[in-house]
Amino acid sequence: MHEMTLAQDMIRIIERTLGGKVRLERVNVTIGPLAGISGESLRFCFTEIARLEDFGEPELTINYTKARLLCLDCREEYSSDDLFHCCPRCGSIRKRVLSGREFTVDSVELEEGEEPDG
Amino acid sequence: MAEEKNRKVKIAEKILDKNDLMAAVNRELLSAKGIFSINLISSPGAGKTTILEYMAGYFGPRMAVIEGDIQTRRDAERVERAGCPAVQIETGGACHLDALAVKKALESIDLDAENLDLLAIENVGNLICPSGYDLGENMKIGLLSVPEGDDKVMKYPSLFSTVDVFLINKIDLAPYLDFDVDRAIEECRNMNPDVTVFTLSAKTGEGMDDFCIFLESNFH
Numbered sequence: 001m002h003e004m005t006l007a008q009d010m011i012r013i014i015e016r017t018l019g020g021k022v023r024l025e026r027v028n029v030t031i032g033p034l035a036g037i038s039g040e041s042l043r044f045c046f047t048e049i050a051r052l053e054d055f056g057e058p059e060l061t062i063n064y065t066k067a068r069l070l071c072l073d074c075r076e077e078y079s080s081d082d083l084f085h086c087c088p089r090c091g092s093i094r095k096r097v098l099s100g101r102e103f104t105v106d107s108v109e110l111e112e113g114e115e116p117d118g
Numbered sequence: 119m120a121e122e123k124n125r126k127v128k129i130a131e132k133i134l135d136k137n138d139l140m141a142a143v144n145r146e147l148l149s150a151k152g153i154f155s156i157n158l159i160s161s162p163g164a165g166k167t168t169i170l171e172y173m174a175g176y177f178g179p180r181m182a183v184i185e186g187d188i189q190t191r192r193d194a195e196r197v198e199r200a201g202c203p204a205v206q207i208e209t210g211g212a213c214h215l216d217a218l219a220v221k222k223a224l225e226s227i228d229l230d231a232e233n234l235d236l237l238a239i240e241n242v243g244n245l246i247c248p249s250g251y252d253l254g255e256n257m258k259i260g261l262l263s264v265p266e267g268d269d270k271v272m273k274y275p276s277l278f279s280t281v282d283v284f285l286i287n288k289i290d291l292a293p294y295l296d297f298d299v300d301r302a303i304e305e306c307r308n309m310n311p312d313v314t315v316f317t318l319s320a321k322t323g324e325g326m327d328d329f330c331i332f333l334e335s336n337f338h
Contacts, residue, residue: 002213002247009133017129025125029133036249036276072311083275083309094308097279101250103133110125 003038006103007045011053013105019117023056026109030063033081034100039064056111067100137251140217144224144254148237151229152338155237157253159277160261161270162243165287167193168320169261170238174200176330181236184223186215188242203227214247215239217254235337245270249277257336263288264295268302279309283316285329290319 010029015021027046031037043060050058066079071087072094078087086093110116132138148155158166170183174197183204185193194206205226207219220239228234239255241248260281262270265288271278278284284306286299303315314332318325 002250005212006133009136013129013131013133013135017131018127034276034279036246083279084272094311096311097309101276101280103250105129105131105133107126107128107130110127112125114125116127 003041004045004049006037007042007049010046010105011049011055014055014108017116018108021054022114022116023054023111024050024058024108024114025056025111026061027058028061028063028106028108030065030102030104030106032065032100032102033067034083034097035103037103058108063106065100065102068098069095070098071095134250134252137217140221141252141254144217144221145256147224147229148254148256151234153229153234153237154257154333154337155239155253155255156257156259156333157239157241157248157255158259158261159241159245159248159281160243160263160287161245161266164243164261164263164266165320166240166243166261167196169285169287169318169326170197170240171200172320172323172326173238173330173333174202176327177236178202179231180233181238182227182231182234184215184220184227184237184239186219186240186242188212193240203231209242213242213244214251215241215253216251220253236333245274245277249274249280257282259283259285261285261287262302264291264297267296268298268305271302271305275309278306281310281313283314283332284310286315286317287320289317289324290322 031039039062046060066081070077071092073092074090076087076089160166178201181202183197185206188209191206194204197204205223207223239253258281260277306313316325316329318329
């Protein structure tokens with residue numbers, strides 16, 4: 001639901017980094033499973049905003065990461081995109097979340113012939 | 119090939135960086151004034167405002183409230199009638215509060231008021247979007263009410279795996295509904311082992327004083 005706001009934040013970050021409006025071919029982002037963000041919804045919102053704000057028609061490539069979890073029973077560290085999953089070593093469901101809330105703009109790829117203003 | 123390479127520009131920036139920076143400003147401001155702050159998150163109708171009305175009776179002018187709603191000043195008026203100052207943020211459609219909105223609302227609160235110990239921020243009713251936004255609070259509180267069902271803890275892990283406190287409200291309805299209190303608490307602790315849990319009813323007052331005393335124990 002808040003993906004439109006996030007897409008606008010992304011555009012502002014990209015604009016600031018590039019020093020102005022530049023036509024983009026691709027935008028690479030990373031989303032963690034606990035970020036509370038729908039990738040498909042973000043893709044829809046971002047594509048629309050990019051087009052309306054003269055950033056071309058970039059494709060949004062999403063790198064979905066897994067959460068890092070610490071088993072509270074056997075102390076095994078493991079990765080999963082689902083907190084329902086149990087520890088692969090001892091089967092316990094009890095865990096501490098070490099990471100998984102990432103949401104970053106990693107990089108952008110410019111359309112041919114475009115250059116950053118900054 | 120070199121030209122191809124140059125067309126890629128590294129950014130590596132957290133999208134919520136700006137919000138997090140503003141949240142840090144809020145946290146510092148409140149801390150400097152000796153005010154403890156909470157961010158109350160739940161779905162619509164779980165009882166956030168009723169809990170705050172009870173707390174207004176308990177704390178009186180020691181508490182100030184920021185009310186986040188999409189529309190209307192109704193919640194702020196309810197809390198004011200119950201005995202403490204309140205500022206309403208009408209988001210006009212946005213499904214969550216952000217740190218900038220809270221910073222603006224703080225300008226309407228007398229942070230130097232004598233005895234002001236607690237700032238309670240009631241987020242927009244929503245279990246998903248508010249979970250990603252740090253407002254600068256000291257304590258994030260997730261609230262679930264018995265009629266919503268005990269399965270909501272695992273359905274909304276981005277919230278319940280991060281909260282400092284888990285409240286189960288409308289506990290007076292437990293005898294009439296299928297909500298398994300033990301299961302809800304166990305599932306929350308399974309992914310959030312340090313969470314503090316209270317079962318309460320803002321309507322009957324059951325468990326409310328214990329919760330208020332717990333909050334008080336965190337004041338400076």
